[in-house]
Every structure is written in C-alpha cells, then in structure tokens.
Amino acid sequence: MSSLRHRRRAIAAALAVATLTLAGCGTEQSTTSGETTESTPDATPSPSDDSSEAPAPITVAVPLYYAGDAGGQVRLFREFQQVEGQALTEAARLVDGGEPLDPDYRTLWPGGAVKRAAVTGNLITVTLKGDAFTERPDGMPEAEARLAIQQMVMTLQGVEQSNAPVKFVRPQPESTDGTESDPLPTTLFGVDVTEPVKRAKWINTMSMLNVTVPAQGSAVTGDELVVEGVASSYEANVPWEIRQGDTVVLEGFATADGWMDRLYPWDITINISQLEPGEYTFVARTSDPSEGEGRGPTEDSKDFVVN
Numbered sequence: 222m223s224s225l226r227h228r229r230r231a232i233a234a235a236l237a238v239a240t241l242t243l244a245g246c247g248t249e250q251s252t253t254s255g256e257t258t259e260s261t262p263d264a265t266p267s268p269s270d271d272s273s274e275a276p277a278p279i280t281v282a283v284p285l286y287y288a289g290d291a292g293g294q295v296r297l298f299r300e301f302q303q304v305e306g307q308a309l310t311e312a313a314r315l316v317d318g319g320e321p322l323d324p325d326y327r328t329l330w331p332g333g334a335v336k337r338a339a340v341t342g343n344l345i346t347v348t349l350k351g352d353a354f355t356e357r358p359d360g361m362p363e364a365e366a367r368l369a370i371q372q373m374v375m376t377l378q379g380v381e382q383s384n385a386p387v388k389f390v391r392p393q394p395e396s397t398d399g400t401e402s403d404p405l406p407t408t409l410f411g412v413d414v415t416e417p418v419k420r421a422k423w424i425n426t427m428s429m430l431n432v433t434v435p436a437q438g439s440a441v442t443g444d445e446l447v448v449e450g451v452a453s454s455y456e457a458n459v460p461w462e463i464r465q466g467d468t469v470v471l472e473g474f475a476t477a478d479g480w481m482d483r484l485y486p487w488d489i490t491i492n493i494s495q496l497e498p499g500e501y502t503f504v505a506r507t508s509d510p511s512e513g514e515g516r517g518p519t520e521d522s523k524d525f526v527v528n
Contacts, residue, residue: 336348385459386417502524
C-alpha cells in the first residue's frame with residue numbers, strides 16, 4: 222500500500238479538492254471521449270489591507286493525469302494539485318517530470334521538455350525546448366509514448382475544460398549567418414505530432430477506477446469519510462475497504478451511476494465513528510465477475526489520517 226510521505230503537501234491540496242465537482246456530475250458538459258469536463262473553482266487573490274502592495278499570487282486547483290498500474294496495464298489516473306501562476310503552463314510542467322501526490326502514480330515524461338503552454342485560437346499549444354525527446358527514451362515502449370502524449374493532452378484539456386486539440390511546437394532557432402535553418406523535428410517520443418493531437422478514447426487511456434476524494438494524505442475530523450471517484454465496473458458495483466496496515470477494519474460497496482460505455486461517477490459517505498485516531502487506507506476496486514480468471518480488478522487507494 223502507499224505510504225504517507227506526501228501527507229503535508231497533500232493536505233493543502235485536499236482543501237481545494239473538497240470544492241471540486243467530479244467529472245460526469247451535475248450539469249457539466251459531456252465530451253466526445255466518454256468522459257466529462259472537470260469543474261475547477263474560481264481563484265481569487267488574498268485580500269490585503271494595503272492597496273499599494275503587490276497582489277498575492279493566485280492559487281488554483283488543476284486536474285492532472287498520471288500513470289499507474291490498472292489491472293496489469295499502464296493507464297491514467299486523475300488527481301488535483303494546487304498551482305500558482307499561469308495554470309496551463311504550471312500544469313504542463315507538473316506533467317513534464319512533476320511529482321504526483323499519490324506515490325502509486327507516476328508521470329511518463331522524463332522532465333525538462335516543456336517551456337510553456339497557452340491557448341492559441343482553437344488550439345492548446347505546448348512549446349517544447351528545442352529538440353527535446355524527439356525519439357523515445359531508452360526503455361519506453363511505444364504504447365507508453367502514446368499514453369505520455371495523452372497524459373499531457375488530457376491534463377491541459379481538463380485545465381481549460383475544453384476539447385481543443387493540443388499542438389506541440391518547437392521554437393525555430395534564429396540564424397546567425399543568414400542561412401535558412403533545418404526543418405524542426407515533428408516527432409515527440411518517436412510519435413508523429415505534425416498535426417494537433419486530439420483526446421483518445423477513454424477505454425484506451427483511462428483506468429477503469431479512480432478515487433479522487435479524499436486526496437492522498439488527507440486529515441479527517443469527525444465521524445464521516447466522504448469518498449468520490451469514477452468507475453466503469455461490472456453492474457456499476459464498486460467494492461471498497463478501509464484498512465489499517467494489513468487489517469480490514471471496514472468494508473462495503475458503492476454504486477456508480479452506470480457502467481460499460483464510459484467512466485461514471487460514484488460516491489459514498491462512510492461512518493468512521495468506530496475508528497480510533499491513526500493512519501488508514503481507503504481502497505476501492507472494480508467488481509470482478511471472472512472471479513480471478515481474467516485480468517483481475519483495478520484498484521485505487523488513498524491514505525488518510527483520522528484525528
């Protein structure tokens with residue numbers, strides 16, 4: 222199970238996550254990929270008694286997609302983190318070698334490739350650094366290279382709450398002798414990105430189950446644990462457990478809003494009044510009708526602390 226080494230940073234993120242609406246809930250606009258756009262709260266600068274002071278940096282919560290194990294496959298999971306400054310660029314940089322809050326996740330980008338990201342017309346444009354990662358790094362399979370590109374695409378579309386394709390560009394170096402520069406590479410991780418990249422089908426990119434609330438390392442005060450996520454699980458059944466170490470102390474199941482054709486939201490409020498203060502792990506999984514004969518269930522977990 223995952224450790225609590227990210228707890229302090231995650232607790233701050235949890236404050237923003239608590240106000241977020243899960244994909245697919247409420248009145249959010251559906252996308253063509255089978256998911257829905259994320260809602261993120263409006264951020265406002267901290268008030269200041271002295272109007273002559275420079276405004277405090279604006280902090281916003283952004284959805285980030287990271288890779289993880291999903292029933293023996295590498296798939297994308299979503300978590301929220303807080304960023305300051307230009308949200309699109311900061312989110313791109315967190316994908317490009319950033320650190321997830323959940324230690325079960327990882328980024329597929331080695332880092333050092335992204336200069337900035339911005340909306341340009343009907344596109345989201347990511348400016349890369351020179352010839353960074355025109356070919357796949359050693360040990361990166363082609364499938365993960367394509368998933369890495371989708372990791373960036375889905376993150377930036379989530380920040381913008383848009384289906385705009387993502388264009389990857391490299392700055393043309395200025396000529397010092399008046400000669401024409403060589404054509405810029407049009408590959409990223411060995412994948413042709415000449416044309417803007419659209420969001421791939423969810424079934425080819427996303428984990429079949431994702432826990433998004435509570436955030437990794439959250440502190441819980443009171444008698445209830447609120448849990449939210451998305452899933453595509455057999456008959457919409459989402460079994461869950463709360464563990465302390467290797468011991469299961471509570472268990473049950475949640476019911477998603479649907480299954481099969483896309484990821485559907487699910488949520489549950491669990492009475493934890495019987496739990497002593499301490500460290501626990503919430504684990505949810507997809508239902509496995511094959512009873513172990515197939516690939517097996519997909520799990521996601523979040524560590525939390527009961528005060």
